[in-house]
Amino acid sequence: MTGRLFGRIARALSIGAAFGAVFAATTGWAADPVHLKVGIRGGISEPIWEIVARVAKPRGLEIEPVVMAGSLSPNEALNTGDLQANAFQHIPFLRDQIAQRGYKLAVVGNTYLSPIAFYSKTYKSLKDLPNGARVGVPDDPSNESRALIVLRDEGLLSLRDGFDAYNQTATLADIKENPRKLQIVEVKSVVLARSYQDLDAAAIISSFGSQVGLNAARDGIAQEKRDNNPNVNIIVVREQDKDAPWVKPLVESFQSPEVRAHIEKELAGILIPAF
Known part of the structure; x- marks a missing residue:
């Protein structure tokens, strides 16, 4: 009797684990969310990334926006691994930083144009x-x-x-x-x-x-002209992380209807969505 009871419990646990795996795969939910530190500049970026953090939770990400003030460099902190991503710059700025300092960084998504x-x-x-x-x-x-x-x-x-x-x-x-x-x-x-x-x-x-x-x-x-403008702001990660499983949900969380609505309503004339 005891053996049969243990067998039923084991089968139930196995079925539950399988269901959890399927649920996580189809919804983006994860029992242990991936914690990401994202370097940003203060000001208008902070409420945007609060929205991104909320949107990212069902995708299995726990995003911690880190405000980099003064002379602190989000690219240096990312390159050394103190951050997992940053979002504060456009491609020409990143290009100059890589040329000057040899950073191993990669662009994974667009955010907005800050004209x-x-x-x-x-x-x-x-x-x-x-x-x-x-x-x-x-x-x-x-x-x-x-x-x-x-x-x-x-x-x-x-x-x-x-x-x-x-x-x-x-x-x-x-x-x-x-x-x-x-x-x-x-x-x-x-x-x-x-x-x-x-x-x-x-x-x-x-x-x-x-x-x-x-x-x-x-x-x-x-x-500045908005058409064919190379100065769109970007999300950046280390080259070694560009294909990491958390990159796509991170970018999707920023490029969400919730973030677009906030920019277009609260930041009209200041920022322009680039996704």
Whole structure:
């Protein structure tokens, strides 16, 4: 009798385990969720990643957004394994970081476009800038390039022949013609956002501008083109993890209807979904 009872219990446990395995495979549920630390910048990214974390739970992921402030590098922390992923940069920035520091990192998905725009307390258009105007641009290579491209597209300067924004970054040395003799000042993005009024105009990334109440669509006097733009923000992991089973549900959790709805409703004019 005791042997038969144990046999029934064993069969029941076996059936339950099999059902659990099928349920996990078809729904993404896992008894032991995968814990992921994702490096982000503070501000508008934080509520977005709170939504991502909620969406990811039924997919078997426990996401811990880690706000990297100041000079802390989400790419360095990812490369050393302190993070499992990060989401704060666009492809040209990552390309420059890999070239400079030899990081072994891979892009696994798009997030949004954080457009760069020019702002001014004095002028309504870049075309109104006088000769010798002081113009602030970000001091990191990729975002400085974006600002110079806007100035080029607005007809204020020209860049060297053959410049390709998809594969190259432009610096002040790449300016071919500057007929208005603009004084272009390189400044850290976080500083530009808080002191743009001290310049005739300044190029500010939306994620920094939003921290001081600026909205590119509402307040900008010129904005980068959205079509065929290589500066879409991305989710990045280590090369060795790019095919890990948690990567796909991580990307799907960001590229979800819930995240899209939040961006389009709460961040209109600041961010543009890129999925």
